[in-house]
Amino acid sequence: MTAPERPLLAHCGSSVTNGPIDDSKVEEQYKLRRLSFSESPMLLIPLDSSTNSGPSLSDCEISIIRTPQDDQFETEKDGSEVNLDDPCPEENKQSHEPTVDKDKTMTSLMPPVAMKSKRSSSTSNDLYHERDRFRARFESFNPPTCAITEDLPGRSEPGLQEYEEISTKTKKLNLQPLSASTSMECTMSFASQNPEDILPLDRNSAYFNSYKPCPVSDATRVLDLRLVTPSQLSKALKWYFNTPLPPTGHMFPWLHGLHPENFAQRSFFIANTEKPAHLLSHESSLDCMKPELARFVMCVETSSFTPHDASKILRNTVAAEEILQRVEFARSEVRRFVSSLIPQLFPSEQFPHIDLMALAGAIIQDCLDTGFMPAFIDSDPKRGVSLRNFHIQVNKIAACADFVVYCHEETHGTGTCKCMAFARLLKVAQITENRDMPFKFDVFVFARNTEMQDDFQEIWTVRDSSSFLANLDARRKTQLNLSDLTRNIPNTFSSWDADYQVKEKLETTVMSAASKLNLNVWLGNIWDHQIMMQFLKEDPQTADIIKITPMKGVRSTYCDPQNSLLTKSFADLTDLDLVTLLPPPRSHWQLFVHCHNDASFPSQKLLNELLFKYTITSRKASEVQDIHHLDFPSSGSVGFGDCRQDNLMSIVNTCKLLYLYSSSVTDGSIASLIYCSDGYTELSLLIFCFLMYAEDIPLETAMLKLHLQYGRPYYVFNSDVQVLRKLEILLRKYSPLRLGDDIIWSQAEAISQQEINLILLRPKSRGSEGKNSIPRRLRLGYIASDSSSESEDSDCDDFESENDMGMEKSWVEDLEGSLPSRILPHIYLGSLKHANNLTVLSKLGITKIISVGESLEWLIKSRFYDHNDVTVETSEDGNVEMIHINPKCMNYNSSGKRCDVTSVMKLNNLQDDGIDDLSRALPQILEHVQEEFENSNGTTKFLIHCRVGVSRSATVVIAEVMRRLKLNLPQAYLYVRVRRLNIVIQPNLRFMYELFKWDEKERRRTIENRDAKNEAHTEDLRVIDWFVMCQEIKKLNQPFLRG
Template identity: 25%
Template sequence: MATVVVQQPPQIRQSTPPPLGPTVPITHTRSSTPVPNKHLPYCPPGPVPSQSQITPPNSPPLRNAAPKPTSLLYPATGYQKLCNSPPIYGISVDQLAAALHHYASQPLPNPASVFPWLHGLHPENHIQLAFFVARKKSLRRTPKCLRGITIIKAGGDLSRSRIKGALAPDEVLNLSDSNGRGFLECDPREGFSVRNFHIQVAKMALVSDIVIYGDEDTDHRIIKSVAERTASVQRKWRKELENAGQCPETFNTFVLTQSFEDFEHEHPDLVAIDSQGRYTPHTLDFLQQERKEMCAMSKASEISQGLFQGPSPGPFTDPPSLADDPSYDLYIEASDHASLPDEKTLTAKRKQLEEREPGEEPVHLAFPSSGSILPPSWSQVEVDGILRMCKWLYELTHAKKPASQAKDEDGDIQMTEFTPRPRRVLLHCADGYTETSMLAVAYFMYAEGVPLHEAWIRLHCEKQRNFFAYPSDVALLNAIQERILREAPTADASKIASLEPPSWLAKLDGSLPSRILPYMYLGNLTHANNPEMLKLLGIRRILSVGEPVSWTEEQVKDWGRENLLMVDRVQDNGIDELTLEMERCLEFIGRGKSDGTATLVHCRVGVSRSATICIAEVMSSKGLSFPRAYCFVRARRLNVIIQPHLRFVYELMKFDEQQQEKRGEQICRELEWATVAREIAAMNRPYARS
């Protein structure tokens, strides 16, 4: 039976400093895709674990222990030897493709076998060492169960002719003459972090056979130089491990003996960017995929008669649109650089609309973005501007003539005037929900004649819009709602007289829980402690991951204890695992789905532990690979970036393997661990703290 623990949430104990920013540069070619409006919250790691947690028993890893993965690149005796000292081998395009396909089919080692080594354990980083390997120095050793394939493109130009997973030389090799020219020192020397995604490509290079290639413009002397450097570095690293008392595996350097064009022709499924610099549909780019998912989630829809809200038209909208969509008469873009349009501007835009012929491109207008009108400094002029815009939009979408064009003294419309047809208006911004939310909610209140709290719920539930508003927008709309309702075309005196806000609205900071699937929401502890709001959203079940709710006994009884599940003793510390809890959590979510109710999955911040469970549910229910499920959930978490830490991401990649086996499929990872980590690091870099 499901259980629930009800208590006051403990104070956050910050036993370690916040994570440091990346120290390893990421060479990553991107298109001009707009950066979504998101932020990285800080995830407290929880208290320092006890010694029993630091050194877990051996039984869990043995439970699902995977055999040591094999590689077609080892031993290298079957490959042409191009150089004896240092040893370098030749590899054909077919041999490389076979090795990569074989590698993708090998089960990843158990997480306990590779962590905490993958977290980064620099010998001088006493904080990280004390947290993970306080009394067990053997955990610092390089895992013998890891054997990867690292592909380096000589020359480093990854904007074209890029094999899936290929890196630039300086992402793994230290090219500085003053530092021994070894592998890049990737483990952070100071600070504490369980989200060192940026070091994973360099970490995996230490336990990989390395393949060097170039494109048609790469000088063969450069390829030879990079290969010789790599082989020498591998030999040097092996000696360092031997001197440290370890028995390291032997890893080799290979050079692709055929051209990239041959590889592209024979194995297009392993090409990320073709020789013309075009992204291929065969391999996943996280940033592009997130943009697609974001546009699919926030696809333009009608929120009130004639007014649509959605993402700015572009290649990822459905259908894709690089030009203005003539089915709309007016585009309103919410922008940080816009000012409130005055009467003169609106009159001029109305004239343009009257002169516009069907099929011509829409008229354009800008409006201030959400969060740009801040309390307590907003003025009556700004409030007048918001109301003026709402009234103007209502006249356009309801074919209502402005007061200046009223009927003549006999009550007849003058022969030179025509009643305008209702207009279709698109209110848009980059992500389809952030910058437009203030105007969208204000207009909905005006057009529908409803107070703020009702507009909030109806837009989410009835109109199926996912949106985010800044706390300043909540304060502004709450302050001016009486005037909005008084001037609304369907003004109701009874509603104006009873504007006492519900108690749940006072707890709202602008964000609702994120609707990941119709039956599953992802949120934080504040959301979980607002049961009145949750019921209005159709949420009837609560899955608490590591963080108990602070409910009264009466609230618990009202919901029913069977609808509350607490997963205890799981901190966001890079040590506690979630694999053992996944099936129980997904069963709980599944029962809600069967009952036609939604489940809120939450932890403290709603980005790591709970996000991990939500990603697992998306993988299970929709049959998506981990990379695609990650982008699916990340886009729908709206303005907060999900941050499952390294071990949780690794566990989800193992869960992906289990799902494939459950479906009767052979294991085949869509992307390898190092590539997944590199993509996540590159996606998060624009939001990282300076």
């Protein structure tokens, strides 16, 4: 019986050069086209994808199918010893390439699919992601699953045999039933390219013939597996990493994950497409949504971790268990499934020369030997709408990737390892995934012994070493072991393919390293305590590298790019000693106060002893041998119920001890270190207590001074603000600046219960109620004069009396003490709440706002226009508004309490919905920032915000950091992530992909500039692949996932 003609998608890669490629040319390659199978019983693959362009290839016909010569093929296995050192054994000199039917012609071009315009409205999905406060809900609606959907109705196709056992057995095995080939109505294809202009691993490439067939085996010959040498892989990866990723619109919404059973996710993204009822039906297939033109390269490691190969893996490496389903059922079920699968992939009427029973037997044996099935994991979420499915990207990309299989086993060179078995399973999974185009993607086995590994360093990268973090307390974010720094992660910054958890930990350590506060009191993190204790041990092995190094020059802030490992260049360094890059001890710390959740307040007895001792003790470190450790409750752990007499006395006397102990600031004096796990969260409560006590200042001033003058990050909770409000009165009463000579340093302060009751039960001051006070003209008893008018009641002075009353304090309660995150000296990243608080903006000196998709409350109130002249410039499409603000009253801005903002750039029609495109507005935003930066010599401060400050605005800030600091995407992402402090930045999946494209654009500009100057360079268009970075982001987010 003649098999019906089936469409085969012609595939050509992007235009290739050793350098970057213009995105506009890539867009033009996306043309609709399809080819056809021959009616011949042999499987025929066209080698030339176009009849109109490109050089024609050889007309010879070469079959990938051979007639079985042994009736005992069923029992034969791919287990004979062969030598992979010779990529072309003598018996394999003949080619096994697919055959071309010269008499067949291409079908006509398919018309493009019409798409409706984007939906008129969408939902914002910004969520709070606060570390330590609550766990982020990255996967609350769609927990990851490794199971493939059950019981989907199968669909048959003429010419293919229907097997009744499939539906029954797939339910038991939890494997997706195979459906016949789906409609190609929505299929897209490249226009034809020259063979030299496509991925060298592509079967249409002129280089493909150079890949020798794998050693003789019936199963490998049928599946046409190939060997790839290090030099060949180097050439392929060089082409691959210098070719742009497919356009964003081509990859989405498919990358979000569109499970057939997830009606909510599908309807969210496809509601406005052509024939939505058909696309949303349970029986419909979403294969037409799959980006058929996308082509990735994925290396699959099949060996377990062994010490001798610990340092290097191939780039883009994933483990087999990340993409293939495991065997989790009886052997009989495996046999039944595979025996039913193979005839569907190779119908006997089309492939009469294949011994299906023997092929199935070989695949069954591979399943039993490896423990994996020939099926990809389907991790698309089955319920809920999720826009941040980073955890499924490896599985998504596996469906459109060429594989390079390798291992580090000693038997790899003889061919007796499991690489061949895994390669066959992957190839069957590829054919299952793309049955209309079974050889669109290929599987290669790495012949690593044929050439020296050192000769091709560009194909290798460091192995992830974050496993050593499992030995550390996860709550101690800056805790590090000296031995690990030299043994496990010496080269972590030489590669951006792995170790993001380690990089984040190291960057946090440097960013929050110890700095001086008041007198000789220092703030720091666990690393500062660790390195000082190592110094005090006087270990001869570390004496040369660990020394007290006082800070010199101007005090640096945590947002200073100089306080970063990510901005340093380690490209030329080998065997990097990270200990020398981390902060050394900065002073003679001998009094340590550790703030943590399990701590209690210091006892009165201990505080009394220390106060008495250090009233009469020298402050020279050379004369003081004692080292003291105190514990103090962390921020967020103290409430009103803890404000008992003994606890409040302990707080005051702890501040008194710190002041006394650290009173000498001369060189060589003893100092105190207040530290916590990350250097800013748990210690914030004690720090504000100490500043109010030592400097006799209110809470608002202490917060601003810590941020602006001392340059320290901090994070407080709402409960902290309430407690600190009460403690402010008590701490300032006993401040040395108030008591002067009346203070008795040798004794702890004794506070009566009556005094405490007066403080705790004292009503709120008028100032703190200012924002809720009744306007003057509405108060009972207010009589307007004959000359009074509405305009007079709203003049500048009246506006001040009604709105500024208590504003100094109200912003602390409004924002719960939190300030926007300072990412760069001129860039703040915050929320809509921050943007709506004019007092905070004024105090921080922020004069420019970029509102990404949100509207400011104060900007839309008519009263604001009574005191300001506002002009608006709007772009032609209405998506960008530039709002200029000039106060009418001269004293309006001079008070520092009102609107000091001079301009607002507002981006309209931009939601965090995984659909809206931010990249179009990005150049205009960054141009605006650059213009203001140049005009003010970097002194103008911007607040970039969306609703929460984790997705839309975070994406803009990452792009600004990339351009400003000349960093790649991974560097900029980690730089912003660390400085957002307790808020986890989470640009949605589409925004992250747009950042990839933006990074490509920026790097292309750099490469072109260097080429124009004839400067040598080795940069690639991408330093990391899409699915690899998604995997690293998944690991970073893992501690915050529920359950």
